[in-house]
Amino acid sequence: MALTHTRRPHQRAALWCLAGLAILSFTGSTWACGHCLEDRIASVYDHALVERSHRQGRTIMYLRWDGPVVRDAALGRAMAAAAAGVAGVRAADVRVALEPPTLAVPYDPRQISADALEKALGLRLRRMKMTVDALPEISAKN
Secondary structure, three states, rough: OOHHHHHHHHHHHHHHHHHHHHHHHHHHHOOOOOOOOHHHHHHHHHHHHHHHHHHHOOOEEEEEOOOOOOOHHHHHHHHHHHOOOOOOOOHOOEEOOOOEEEEEEEEOOOOOOHHHHHHHHHHHHHHHOOOOEOOOOOOHHH
C-alpha cells in the first residue's frame, strides 16, 4: 500500500505533463492557420530559388490568389504556365501553394515592374476565374 501511495505524485505529474502537451498541440494548430503573411510565404518558400534569384538579379513577388476552382496539381501547373507568359517570368521558377492559396513569382525587374507583373498576372488568371493580389511589403524587398 505504501508503494502505491509513493507513485501517486509521479502519476499526477505525468498527467499534468500530458495535459500540457495536449493544450500545446491544440494551440499549435491554430498558429498555422494560413491567413497570416508568414504562413503564406512559408507555403511557397524555396531557399534555393531565393538564392538563385538573388544571384541572377531577379526579384520574387509573393501573391495570394483565390477563385472557384478545383485545387489540384493540374491547377498549379496551369497557374505556373499562366505566370510564365508574363515578361521576365519562367514557369520552372514559379511556386504555387494550394493551401493557403499563394504564389511565389520570381521575375526580372529590368523587364517588368512589380505593378505591371501583378496586373498582367491578374489578367491571365482572370481567364481562369481567379483573382490575385500581391502580399504587402515582402514583394518589393526580396
